[in-house]
Amino acid sequence: MMRTACRYGAYRRARKRLAFAGLVIASLLLQGCWDEVNLQDVSYISALGIDYKEDHYEVYAQMIKFALIAKTESLQPDPNPVWNGRGKGDSILLALNDLTQAGHTLLSLEHLKTVLVQERAMSRMNDIMDGINRQRASRYTSLLYGTRAPIEKIFTTDTFFDQSPLNSIMYMPSPLDSQRSFIRPYELQLVMQTLKEPAMVTTLPSLNANESYWTRKKQPLQIQFIDGIFVFHELRYAGYLTEADAAGLRWVNPEFKHFLIKAEGPAGKSTIGIVASRPRLQTSFVNGKPVFTLHLKMAGDISEMAGRMNADEVVTSVESQVKEQIEDTYRKGLAKKMDLFLLEHQLYRYHLKYWKEACKGKIWLPQAEQLKTEVHFQLIHSGNFDLNTDT
Numbered sequence: 001m002m003r004t005a006c007r008y009g010a011y012r013r014a015r016k017r018l019a020f021a022g023l024v025i026a027s028l029l030l031q032g033c034w035d036e037v038n039l040q041d042v043s044y045i046s047a048l049g050i051d052y053k054e055d056h057y058e059v060y061a062q063m064i065k066f067a068l069i070a071k072t073e074s075l076q077p078d079p080n081p082v083w084n085g086r087g088k089g090d091s092i093l094l095a096l097n098d099l100t101q102a103g104h105t106l107l108s109l110e111h112l113k114t115v116l117v118q119e120r121a122m123s124r125m126n127d128i129m130d131g132i133n134r135q136r137a138s139r140y141t142s143l144l145y146g147t148r149a150p151i152e153k154i155f156t157t158d159t160f161f162d163q164s165p166l167n168s169i170m171y172m173p174s175p176l177d178s179q180r181s182f183i184r185p186y187e188l189q190l191v192m193q194t195l196k197e198p199a200m201v202t203t204l205p206s207l208n209a210n211e212s213y214w215t216r217k218k219q220p221l222q223i224q225f226i227d228g229i230f231v232f233h234e235l236r237y238a239g240y241l242t243e244a245d246a247a248g249l250r251w252v253n254p255e256f257k258h259f260l261i262k263a264e265g266p267a268g269k270s271t272i273g274i275v276a277s278r279p280r281l282q283t284s285f286v287n288g289k290p291v292f293t294l295h296l297k298m299a300g301d302i303s304e305m306a307g308r309m310n311a312d313e314v315v316t317s318v319e320s321q322v323k324e325q326i327e328d329t330y331r332k333g334l335a336k337k338m339d340l341f342l343l344e345h346q347l348y349r350y351h352l353k354y355w356k357e358a359c360k361g362k363i364w365l366p367q368a369e370q371l372k373t374e375v376h377f378q379l380i381h382s383g384n385f386d387l388n389t390d391t
Helices: 002-029 066-070 092-102 119-133 151-155 174-179 188-195 247-252 311-335 343-350 352-358
Strands: 042-053 056-064 082-089 106-108 114-118 143-147 201-210 223-233 236-242 259-265 268-286 289-307 371-381
Touching: 042 119, 042 151, 056 092, 056 151, 082 092, 082 151, 092 106, 092 119, 114 119, 114 151, 119 143, 119 188, 119 223, 119 236, 143 188, 151 201, 188 201, 236 311, 247 268, 247 289, 247 311, 259 289, 259 311, 268 311, 268 343, 289 311, 289 343, 311 371, 343 352
Parallel strands: 042 106, 042 114, 114 143, 143 201, 289 371
Antiparallel strands: 042 056, 056 082, 201 223, 223 236, 259 268, 268 289
């Protein structure tokens, strides 16, 4: 009995020692809070503007109160909760390093939401993407815009109802896109993919600001808006198009949501709300050359009407206008050596043998007659009133 009790006691002591040793080892593996950083010691950059002047980069950093970043719908107790800085250097990070000389807190890109590139710097897009993405702090979900305006102008725009600066197109394009679709900004992750994809064309929305639309207390408000697109063929900057010249791209946007268009007939006119636009590109070969057919299926309803129009007149008017916009954008793109409807990429994806023989290693452009457009519009309903009436 005594031997059994002694053995049992030794066994219990051994278990306690083993448990204590395991606890010590586990505590050594814990990292603890040795790298803890207080929020008041960090300045989070929410938007980064990049320009290139006189053989050096100029980087603009916008910082917003951290409380507003956490709650974007809140009102601004401070009428000016934005801080803007500018640094210069031979590279993106050297320019940011220059900016740190005039600050006493850590500059962090971990909450970067938007990158804005001035047109002058777009010929250096490869270096810009490398400078932003090589270090670990940047986020691939940041939005990318271009601009022809001074970056300071975009960074000092106004907002409505004293809301957070995050409630603007630069940070939150979805509300605008849901009622007036055009070209949405890419996230950095998608930009990195498309800029390095063979035969691919990337379009970036052009962000601008003006004082022509809104006022407050008889004073003009400077509000952001999209005024066009910047076009890249792979990493090569191809040029700029206004929204009017690039209007045909609206209808082939896979994220299209809504747009208003005017329809006209012999005895009246109406406003049509387009709520769906689904493109499909088909390729065939005639005498060894590719011919592309863009099939577009659209749907919409009548939002308002003046005069008298029947359903056939509405459908015909919408189809002819959209077809004309697509063909006009196609021609204007070719004039600037832009393959806006990704016809070469269609060959690369689905007719690789032909692409290698006719396009690889060359600046390939289709001819004007190589794209045919077929538009089919479905009128869903006519609103609260019947057609063929004066009301």
